[in-house]
Amino acid sequence: MELNDLDRRLIAAIQDGLPMTSRPYAAIGERIGLGEAEVIAGLRRLIDHAVIKRFGVIVRHRALGYRANAMVVWDVPDDRVADSGRRLAELRFVTLCYRRPRWLPVWPYNLFCMIHGRDRATVEALVDQASAATELDDLPRAVLFSRRQFKQRGARYVPTPQEAA
Amino acid sequence: MTHTATPQDTIPAAALDALDRRLLDDFQRDFPLHPRPFAALAEQLGVSEAEVLERLGDLQAQGAISRIGAVLTPHRAGWSTLAAMAVPTDEVDEVAELVSSYPEVNHNYEREHELNLWFVVTAPSRERLEAVLGEIETRTRLPVLDLPLLDAYRLDLGFALSWS
Numbered sequence: 195m196e197l198n199d200l201d202r203r204l205i206a207a208i209q210d211g212l213p214m215t216s217r218p219y220a221a222i223g224e225r226i227g228l229g230e231a232e233v234i235a236g237l238r239r240l241i242d243h244a245v246i247k248r249f250g251v252i253v254r255h256r257a258l259g260y261r262a263n264a265m266v267v268w269d270v271p272d273d274r275v276a277d278s279g280r281r282l283a284e285l286r287f288v289t290l291c292y293r294r295p296r297w298l299p300v301w302p303y304n305l306f307c308m309i310h311g312r313d314r315a316t317v318e319a320l321v322d323q324a325s326a327a328t329e330l331d332d333l334p335r336a337v338l339f340s341r342r343q344f345k346q347r348g349a350r351y352v353p354t355p356q357e358a359a
Numbered sequence: 360m361t362h363t364a365t366p367q368d369t370i371p372a373a374a375l376d377a378l379d380r381r382l383l384d385d386f387q388r389d390f391p392l393h394p395r396p397f398a399a400l401a402e403q404l405g406v407s408e409a410e411v412l413e414r415l416g417d418l419q420a421q422g423a424i425s426r427i428g429a430v431l432t433p434h435r436a437g438w439s440t441l442a443a444m445a446v447p448t449d450e451v452d453e454v455a456e457l458v459s460s461y462p463e464v465n466h467n468y469e470r471e472h473e474l475n476l477w478f479v480v481t482a483p484s485r486e487r488l489e490a491v492l493g494e495i496e497t498r499t500r501l502p503v504l505d506l507p508l509l510d511a512y513r514l515d516l517g518f519a520l521s522w523s
Contacts, residue, residue: 197436205436211426214416216395216408234392240429241392247514248430250390251415253383255518257422259369265470265477276510283513291513294441294506301443301474301504310518338470338477345459345467348428349439349481 195243200228204236205245209348211252252348260310262317262339266324267303269296269334275305281328282307287320303336314339370421378404382414383423384520390427430515433508438488439481440507443474444499451475454499463491474504 197205203226212218219237220230228236240246255263270278275293282305283291291307309324311317317339325331375383381404391399397415398408418424433439446454451469458478459467467478482488492503 202436205429205431208428211428212390212396214397214412214419214427216397216412218396219392219394230394234394237429238392244432245435246429247432248388249428250387251383251427252425252430253387253518253520254422254425255520257368257370258383258520259372260518261369276512279510279512286519288513289518290515291511292508293510293512294508297504297506300445301506306441307513336472338472340468340470341475342455342469343467344455344469345464345478346425347465348426349431349437349465349479350462 195239195245197245200236201240201245204228204233204240208237209350211348254346255310256343256346259312261312262314263308263310264317264321264340265338266307266309266321267336267338268305268330269302270305270330272304278328278330279305282324282330285324285327287311288324302334305330368422370423375423378406378410378414379418379423380520382411382418386427387518432514433511437481437483438485438507439479440488440492440505442478442480442492442495443504443506444476444495444501445474446476446499446501448475450499454501457498458495461491461495463488 207222207226213221215221217230219233223230223233237246237249241249268278279291279293282288287309289308289310293304294306296302296304309317309320311320321337325335386400390396393399395408397411401408401411404411415424444454455467455469455476458464458476463480463482464478465481469475470477480488480491482491492505496503
């Protein structure tokens with residue numbers, strides 16, 4: 195699906211979230227000159243075409259006690275990486291799992307996942323569990339715990355008017 | 360009493376009752392596309408719409424909820440990448456601040472590695488994204504690794520909270 199101007203306006207209008215009022219879709223519509231039913235139909239279309247992959251409550255896991263998070267990366271031979279990635283993704287504690295390019299010589303890793311936990315020891319145990327379960331134990335890996343969070347918020351796909359100015 | 364928390368504060372699990380937990384857990388996906396979605400939630404939870412709105416407002420003020428909104432599929436409505444930099448220790452604060460100042464940067468973390476600054480950049484187009492990365496390189500005089508996703512094995516499907 196090619197996004198049209200209306201789709202982009204709708205995405206921009208919801209990027210800070212729904213207003214917490216009784217009729218949030220009507221309120222969104224008022225901002226961009228659409229009726230409530232048009233907003234709902236537009237969102238439905240974006241969801242049905244998987245432009246929006248998730249629509250709902252977005253929690254802040256750090257505030258909820260998940261203080262430790264690690265980006266775990268492996269250098270997996272190219273002919274194995276898709277299989278390893280799919281197996282890793284099946285583990286319920288793996289929140290994201292992607293293949294990305296290596297950047298040699300400084301960055302030899304091509305398989306990335308995120309593992310969150312309440313503390314460092316929990317995350318370390320989960321990393322070992324993930325490695326063993328997916329037969330990645332024999333491969334070079336790095337565990338990059340987060341030290342500080344400088345910024346964490348929803349993506350801006352479309353500039354808001356004040357940012358564009 | 361409601362107070363506005365900084366994102367670094369942790370909310371004690373004991374401060375969240377069963378209704379809070381269900382509001383956090385049960386509606387991370389498939390939020391109702393109904394003219395009165397909070398009334399639909401209220402009906403499922405057996406409380407009033409006003410109570411749902413008040414609780415969600417409190418959870419947001421406490422920093423437990425970022426927003427009720429959309430997570431987009433990568434590279435459909437724009438372009439994004441994961442970028443990494445090796446920043447000298449005494450420059451991390453300054454460089455991180457510069458990186459965070461871009462509205463296109465939505466996540467920015469210091470991590471334990473020689474490549475110690477990791478951030479996600481999202482822009483309406485690949486050209487704009489590359490311009491942002493180029494500008495950061497010029498302003499910091501440090502190389503920026505551009506690591507766009509090539510394959511997604513698991514996308515963001517929500518965050519499974521465990522309360523024990």
